[in-house]
Amino acid sequence: MTQVEESFKKNGHIVIVGASLAGLRAAEILRKEGFIGKLTTIGDEPYEPYDRPPLSKQVLSGWIPADHTTLPRLQPLDDVEWRLGVAATGLDIANKQVQLADGETVDFDRLLIATGTRARPWFKANEAALKGVAVLRTRDDAQHLRQLLDQKPRRVLIIGAGFTGSEIASVCMDLGLSVTVAERGESPLIGALGGEIGSVAAQLQRQRGVDLRCNTMVSSLEGDASGRLRGAHFSDGSSLDVDVAIVALGAVRNIEWLQDSGLAVGKMGVTCDADCRVLDSDGRVIGDVFVAGDVASFPHPLYSDQLVALEHWGNAVAQAEVAAHNMLSSQAECRPYLTIPAFWSLQFGVNIKCVGLPPFADEVVIMQGSVEKRQFVAAYGYQGRTVAAVSFDHGRWLPFYEKQIAAAAPFPPESPSFDIPTTLQPVPARFPRVLI
Template sequence: MAAGSPPRRIVVVGASLCGLSAAQALREEGFSGEIVLVGDEPERPYDRPPLSKQVLRGRCGPDTTLPCRPDLDLRFRLGTAAAGLDPRARRVVLADGGTIAYDRVLIATGTRARPWPGDPGSGPLHTLRTRRDAERLGARLADRPRRVVVVGGGFIGCEAAASIRAMGLDVTQVVRETVPLVQALGDAVGAMVAEVARGAGVDLLTDRGIDGIEAAGGETAVVRLDEGRRIETGCVLVALGAVRNVEWLAGAGLAVSDAGVRVDAECRALTPDGRVVPDVFAAGDVAQWPSAVYGGARLAVEHWGNAVAQGRVAARNMAAAGGPLARHDHLPDFWSHLYGLTVKLVGVPDGADRFAVVQGTLRERRFVGIYGAGERTVAAVSVDSARWLPAYRAAIAEGAPFPPFTGALDQPGFAPHPLATA
């Protein structure tokens, strides 16, 4: 492809929310060439958040396929993973030995669930990331196992524990940290979630490690805690976070690590020494970008909104034949449903050293809390109080001091306390 000329074929590696959002944006930008979406799963792009909520509870089926207009004229290569990228030859190498040439390529391979060490992928151990995971776990839960053990205190573990408990099953949740969600939301909000979980009947074991999980035949297992306790269970859900899908990029000359593919603000992939790799872009969960909101600090988040926004920015820049490029300046946000509560987070609490409730109270379980790092407000969280968040979103984006407002309606005496985040 000649320098400055428009691309004729764009390959999107990752048939995901991010990948589909990018493909849609390419057509909106007027790109009329060929768009190829490569995916390792046999299904077309689908929505993942419902898998740990509505799907597990049986409120909807496992088919959460995302809408895809026929006039997008997309070519799908599904059920075959990408195995390599050759930027010099401008081609994607597939696991089945095939190759796909590109003029520009978008890396949108996302993440996968972190498995339990030595998990063979069958028997009583489950993860929850893909539609197949949800189908397999749902079938097991439909058999009404005597007890379900959830390992992990992040959002997936907490959402799944809430969903499974709502089905009337006995649930034990094992969390290594002192409270669930402490890494994401801090100790104060995590303690509230722990109280709510226990009130819902979850056997929540905090500050506990696991020495091992032993298969006991068929769909049964024994979970051995580090304190010596043994828990017999008919189902173990391992929710230990995610692993970014970057191994297939080995040898491609890109800056890649466990934190993802390093990109610039325009979503262009970089070399280890910071140079732009021609015609290679990355977006979504797998991309690590410099945030203007946080002074250029690199972020990599697994959020629905960021996957859509970054995919669209990458698409606009891939379709460009010249001129200024768009910058990705998304302020991360996230939401979750836990035990009937709606939790929404704006910003990134990483590095925060103070936390304060500024509307409502933790006791009422209806509040807004803010996170401060030094003199700056860096994030805000709401529980059943999302109407307040737009003001705090603007304050975070503007780099407002901590606290950003004083004397706000319903704001009690301001009393921030040190923040513990595991």
């Protein structure tokens, strides 16, 4: 640690823009690693950092209210300046200032960008404004949607069958509601797990009674004279009476406030190097600006240094920890972000867990268990190398596959147990051909 870094720990000012999971974890690590200077956290919502995964599960199901999702503090943060309920609207790199929606500016010595994502809205604003049309991303979204479901709608339409849409469909079925899911791809979860494993998810949904319509888009939503949702029209020419429509079409990264900043920003978020240091639009490192969480786009050495953008709880925590450490370190003491991605989802009574990046793969093979029983592990391969694995109610084996991914093991890898299929026959993973 240089004298400059030691002085900064005592006298510097760090600003974190984004008061959610990544922002909170970064603040905790900064204090834990000895930063006693001024620390300011800016957030556009009026709430202290809260946990998002329960919103589509426990909150919607009625187990807990939306305002009981506040994240616990792992480190005392009583001396942090919290500026909540005010959004950042601009960034002046030259003068090291964050501009706020209330007209004020906040000076910084070092900055962490952790502004995350927001729900992608329905593409027709007049239809999105109908009573009964909802998205799910924030605490307020969850509370609003829970109120809609409490009214016992005759039918719920979910637009999009990614993880959020599928989890919401699962909760609605558990609540005894009639559910239709419209998915433009050939199966649920196709963007995350591919069409081969997605077909298993499709069977699971239909067996539970979901009216699943794949290769189908919602072309329009229809309201009555009072502005309340009453129906939906589909790309195949059919229509359906619905009382609630939940738009689950993925997320949009919160980068608009950075458009004139000179940083490297785009649809995948804010581009950084392996140390979480942000790049400018010419690809040069900006030493005092860092990024972490859903809004970060970073190179991963296990995936040919391809830029990766992840919206996983574990990634937000791990990347925030690395970014915070590097904010307090000399170049020699910085550590790269090398964590293997991992996430999980509980839907229709099945615990789905994943390690690695399945969308990087071109093949998949069932390694263990039984697809028919919905208890199995599948490994993903790319050009003869193991790059990911997913389990359906078989998660105890995933640490083995994580080690295979880290070691760039051949594909298919050796199975760690006896419950293997008669033949390990890789098949095309069937991902949509888009960049991850």
